Amino acid sequence: MNNYFLIAIGVMIFLLIFQIAKASEYVSILKGEEKSRKQTNRINGFFLVAFLILGLIGVWWCNHLYYGKTLFPQGSASLEGESIDTMMWITIAVCGVVFLITQILLFWFSFKYQESDKRKAYYFTHNDKLELLWTGVPAIVLTVLVVFGLKYWFKFTGDAPKDSQLIEVTGHQFDWEFRYPGKDGVFGRKNYKLTDAANRNPLGVDWNDEASHDDIHVTHIMHAVVGKPIKLIINSQDVIHDVGLPHFRMKMDAVPGIPTTLWFTPKWTTEEMKVRTGNPNFVYEISCDQICGKGHFGMKGIIIIETQQEFDKWIAGEKSEYYKAFLDIDPNPAPKTDSTVTDAKPVAQVTH
Amino acid sequence: MSNEAILHQHETGTHDVGHAHEHHHHETFITKYVFSQDHKMIAKQFLITGIVWAIIGGLFSVLFRLQLGYPESTFPWLEDFLGHWAKGGKLDPQFYYALVTMHGTVLVFFVLTAGLSGTFSNFLIPLQVGARDMASPFLNMLSYWFFFAASVVMFASLFVQTGPASGGWTIYPPLSALGEASEGSKIGMDLWLISMSLFIINALLGGLNYITTILNLRTKGMSMTRMPLTMWAFFFTAVLGVLSFPVLLSGCILLLFDRNLGTSFYLSDIVINGKILPNEGGSPILFQHLFWFLGHPEVYIIVLPAMGITSEVMSINSRKPIFGYMAMVGSLFAIASLSFMVWAHHMFVTGLNPFLGSFFVLLTLLIAVPSAIKVFNWLTTLWRGNIRFTPGMLFAIGFVSMFISGGLTGIFIGNSALDIHLHDTYFIIAHFHIVMGVAGFFGMFAGLYHWFPKMYGRYMNNTLAYIHFWVTMIGAYLIFWPMHYEGLAGMPRRYYDFSNWESFKMFAGLNQFISFVSIIVFAAQLLFVFNFFYSIFKGRKVTTLNPWGACSLEWSTPIRPGHGNWPGEIPEVHRWAYDYGKDGRDFIPQTEPVGEHESKH
Numbered sequence: 001m002n003n004y005f006l007i008a009i010g011v012m013i014f015l016l017i018f019q020i021a022k023a024s025e026y027v028s029i030l031k032g033e034e035k036s037r038k039q040t041n042r043i044n045g046f047f048l049v050a051f052l053i054l055g056l057i058g059v060w061w062c063n064h065l066y067y068g069k070t071l072f073p074q075g076s077a078s079l080e081g082e083s084i085d086t087m088m089w090i091t092i093a094v095c096g097v098v099f100l101i102t103q104i105l106l107f108w109f110s111f112k113y114q115e116s117d118k119r120k121a122y123y124f125t126h127n128d129k130l131e132l133l134w135t136g137v138p139a140i141v142l143t144v145l146v147v148f149g150l151k152y153w154f155k156f157t158g159d160a161p162k163d164s165q166l167i168e169v170t171g172h173q174f175d176w177e178f179r180y181p182g183k184d185g186v187f188g189r190k191n192y193k194l195t196d197a198a199n200r201n202p203l204g205v206d207w208n209d210e211a212s213h214d215d216i217h218v219t220h221i222m223h224a225v226v227g228k229p230i231k232l233i234i235n236s237q238d239v240i241h242d243v244g245l246p247h248f249r250m251k252m253d254a255v256p257g258i259p260t261t262l263w264f265t266p267k268w269t270t271e272e273m274k275v276r277t278g279n280p281n282f283v284y285e286i287s288c289d290q291i292c293g294k295g296h297f298g299m300k301g302i303i304i305i306e307t308q309q310e311f312d313k314w315i316a317g318e319k320s321e322y323y324k325a326f327l328d329i330d331p332n333p334a335p336k337t338d339s340t341v342t343d344a345k346p347v348a349q350v351t352h
Numbered sequence: 353m354s355n356e357a358i359l360h361q362h363e364t365g366t367h368d369v370g371h372a373h374e375h376h377h378h379e380t381f382i383t384k385y386v387f388s389q390d391h392k393m394i395a396k397q398f399l400i401t402g403i404v405w406a407i408i409g410g411l412f413s414v415l416f417r418l419q420l421g422y423p424e425s426t427f428p429w430l431e432d433f434l435g436h437w438a439k440g441g442k443l444d445p446q447f448y449y450a451l452v453t454m455h456g457t458v459l460v461f462f463v464l465t466a467g468l469s470g471t472f473s474n475f476l477i478p479l480q481v482g483a484r485d486m487a488s489p490f491l492n493m494l495s496y497w498f499f500f501a502a503s504v505v506m507f508a509s510l511f512v513q514t515g516p517a518s519g520g521w522t523i524y525p526p527l528s529a530l531g532e533a534s535e536g537s538k539i540g541m542d543l544w545l546i547s548m549s550l551f552i553i554n555a556l557l558g559g560l561n562y563i564t565t566i567l568n569l570r571t572k573g574m575s576m577t578r579m580p581l582t583m584w585a586f587f588f589t590a591v592l593g594v595l596s597f598p599v600l601l602s603g604c605i606l607l608l609f610d611r612n613l614g615t616s617f618y619l620s621d622i623v624i625n626g627k628i629l630p631n632e633g634g635s636p637i638l639f640q641h642l643f644w645f646l647g648h649p650e651v652y653i654i655v656l657p658a659m660g661i662t663s664e665v666m667s668i669n670s671r672k673p674i675f676g677y678m679a680m681v682g683s684l685f686a687i688a689s690l691s692f693m694v695w696a697h698h699m700f701v702t703g704l705n706p707f708l709g710s711f712f713v714l715l716t717l718l719i720a721v722p723s724a725i726k727v728f729n730w731l732t733t734l735w736r737g738n739i740r741f742t743p744g745m746l747f748a749i750g751f752v753s754m755f756i757s758g759g760l761t762g763i764f765i766g767n768s769a770l771d772i773h774l775h776d777t778y779f780i781i782a783h784f785h786i787v788m789g790v791a792g793f794f795g796m797f798a799g800l801y802h803w804f805p806k807m808y809g810r811y812m813n814n815t816l817a818y819i820h821f822w823v824t825m826i827g828a829y830l831i832f833w834p835m836h837y838e839g840l841a842g843m844p845r846r847y848y849d850f851s852n853w854e855s856f857k858m859f860a861g862l863n864q865f866i867s868f869v870s871i872i873v874f875a876a877q878l879l880f881v882f883n884f885f886y887s888i889f890k891g892r893k894v895t896t897l898n899p900w901g902a903c904s905l906e907w908s909t910p911i912r913p914g915h916g917n918w919p920g921e922i923p924e925v926h927r928w929a930y931d932y933g934k935d936g937r938d939f940i941p942q943t944e945p946v947g948e949h950e951s952k953h
Contacts, residue, residue, distance in 0.1 A: 003429050010875070014878075014879070017816070017819065017879065018816070018882070020815065021813050021815035021816040021819070021883075022813065024814075024815045025814070025815065025892065028814075029892075037740075040741070040814070040818070041740060041741050044741035044746060044818065045739075045741060047822065048749070051825070051826070055829065058833075059833070062833060062834055063837075066837035067837070069858050069859065070837055070840040070841045071840065071841055071842060072840065081773075083769070084769055084770065084772065084773050087767070087769050087770055088764070088773075091763060091767065091770060094763075095760040095761075095763055095764070098756075098760060099756065099757065099760055102727055102728075102731065102756045103753060103756060103757075105731050106730075106731060106734070106749065106752055106753055107749075109731060109734040109735050109737075110739060110741075110749055113670070113735065113736060113737045113738065113739050114739050114741065115738050115739055115740050116738065119736075119738050120738065120933060121670065121671040121672040121736065121737045121738040121932060121933035122735075122737070122933065123672070123673065123932070123933045123934045123935075124672065124673070124675060124732070124735075124736065125673045125675070125676075125677065125930070126676045126678070126679070127675075127676075130728075131676050131679050131725065131729075134724060134725060134728040135721060135725055138720060138721050138724040138725075139721050142717045142718070142720055142721065142763075145717060145763065145767060146714055146717050148769075149713060149768065149769040149770070150710050150713060150768075150769070152769040153706060153709070153710065153713070153767075153768050153772075154706065154710070156769075157706035157709075158706075172623075173624075192621040192622070192623055192628065193628055195623045195626075195628060197626055198626075204623070237622065237623045237624075238526065238530075238622055238623060238624040239524075239525075239526045239527040239624075240524055240526070240527065240636055242776065244842065244844060246773070246777075246841070246842025246855060247842075247855070249772070249773040250773075251701045251772050251773065251775055251776075252701055252703065253701055253702045253703060255636055255637060255702065255703060256526060256619075256620060256622050256636060257619075257620030257621040257622070257632075257634070257635065257636070258620075258635065258636075258637065258703060259703075260702075261703075279854070281854055282854060283854055285853060285854060285855045287842070287853065287855070287856075288844075289775065289776040289777070289844045290524070290776060291449065291519060291520045291524075291527065291846045292527060292533075293449075293527060293533055293534045294445045294446040294449060294518075294534060294535070295445070296449070296846060296847070296848075297445070297846075297847035297848040297849055298849075298852065300852070300853065
């Protein structure tokens, strides 16, 4: 019933607007079309300049409301992201100036040169000097932006530092898997045809490769050390996903069949970020940024950035994937519960 | 005196003008309105089909904005419409993705490509270059009917059990290739691919016709540099379409093969739902290259016609020549050629070689130079003019404003160092909706309000038009401007719900505001649709040949031109299309010979 009422109101408003519009057409004809046209012209000219002024106030107001919710106030959580923020500020400054000049001219000219009986339009077809000016200046400004942009781009897309912590990330509908290379620093070989989740081999690791025996596999939550570069080797098992790391200003697609890489150096631990952001529930989230099916919006991973000590303690408690798959040959069959099961629990519990 | 009589009191004595043309052959209802070969009727067919699609596509956005703005609420009436897709009045995530996908597909291709260049290229090219019709009226008719067939298939896909395509309008495989990955990748995806293939045939037939007509059928004296800028814009648009659409066609066909014939063009090393697929050696990235090789020129296929229309409408209503005609043509050419060399800027984060990416950064930011030239030339066209704010002119001014706002954010995301942060966030949504969506629509509205009198021999209602403009202009900024802030917070696009994300959930209030405004803006578009159809039948009649005082040729035809456009000889052209305010005269039509004492420019 309520809906019908709403529809009825909508239709009434429509009819009302239509009747006003129709009536104004008759009025303008009766009043003399030329006269009413000029009157409308003045009204629209005024609206244009009012739109400019209110619009600029709106821009300021919007910034006032939402600047605090962007990632700028908390700063980049990775060293490499700092240069992205710098680049962002340079671009905002340049584009902001151009935006203000052109929009103000657009609406101001529209208002100022509205139709008037006193003025004749100025026959002005071209002017080589002017046109050269506004070809040359944008070209120079853009060159500057390209140079700065590429300088930063090559900095963080170059090779990762040698001492980086290697972590393999695998995306699938709709969760993330992480693998650490263990003490030998080498990942065991994989072959997607060996994938067999029922027999404790969800990543398709080739157990014949001895390098795989000390690899550690966890789900959903990734641990890493503050201040130490992390190199992610990114895979996907099914469709394209994307490792989105907004706080670190980084992003890389996970493409089935084609591994990609991404590296960055975290600046603050999760605990430090809780203080910086003033949000006691803060966590570093990995958002899937490439549409991957109906669960796309829930494909979340968690990164816990911690001190070296905390990390060492955590990883010492993790059993290698090989021994988790073959419990009978495990030399230390500690009564520890399966970490992948624990880790899959809600975030709040794990991060205390 | 009755209302109708007041409206039409001025028309006595001008009746003959409208009927001066000869009825040279007998036309039935079918040949005149359905299988018409008259470019003007075909343009109207494109336009009305485009309007129907725009309503559908816009409605989709209202539905998914309801979910984004009010994630906690339920709307029981949704279940009445959508059945199992909205159980209990809440959109199913699968259907949410289908809506997002179809909104993009419909608006980009069916409305802003077919509806915009299909309408205005068809309508204006023969009229403005001085031709009786297109080079091949028959191919032109086929072009529309291929579009119609594409529309039927796409519309049918909305009603299949597993739903329409739902992998985003960019349909990246493997998601779009594997039915196991998503309900929308079942029969709905096949229908999408078939529909798009038909659509591409429509674009090619149309494009070849536009190019041929502009190159070969110009009237006596109409050299290329005397053409209005609309002609140049449609010409480059058609060239872009003819060169890039076939690449998308090949991409679509390979995807159909992967889906149905067991090939592995895009598939490799895939385990889905525990099932190990045999495909090896394909590359999902190959599809992205093929897609964006069309996809990037596509955005210029949308925006170039809008630029052409804006230039024309702005010059006429400023009563001043367009500033820097040759620079305008040159920048159109520069934009069109550069648009082929920038496609990989959509792929900076796919693992593309960073060194290769750097070339795409350079070429992408280069596009800003011709774009800047255009903006400054428009501003100078307004400068010292004598501006009439017709609804068409207001939309042209709005186009420039949107093009500036959206173009500048392109400088952010074209730079790979920033794209790595902003890619696939709401910043991107804000950028392309402003620069391509809203600007494209503004160009289309400017053209519609301006040429409606030529199309139907009647005016649209001005008051409704002004309400339409101001609500749309203000609403568009209210919707898309704050989205930049969501993007700067890293909020990803294509999310059904943000409430579980610690990093993004603080924007719930803003999302609600945006949804609210978008519903109002949608209602304002319905006002336009009403005005359009009402005015076709009941609008105030046009009583003069040249109501806007324009120089170009289309206004030298009768008020309601018949098939063949000019009753007698096609007029000869003696000058360019922008002699406004020259030598103290308001305007000098193109058909008037250059006088002895006329000043040179």
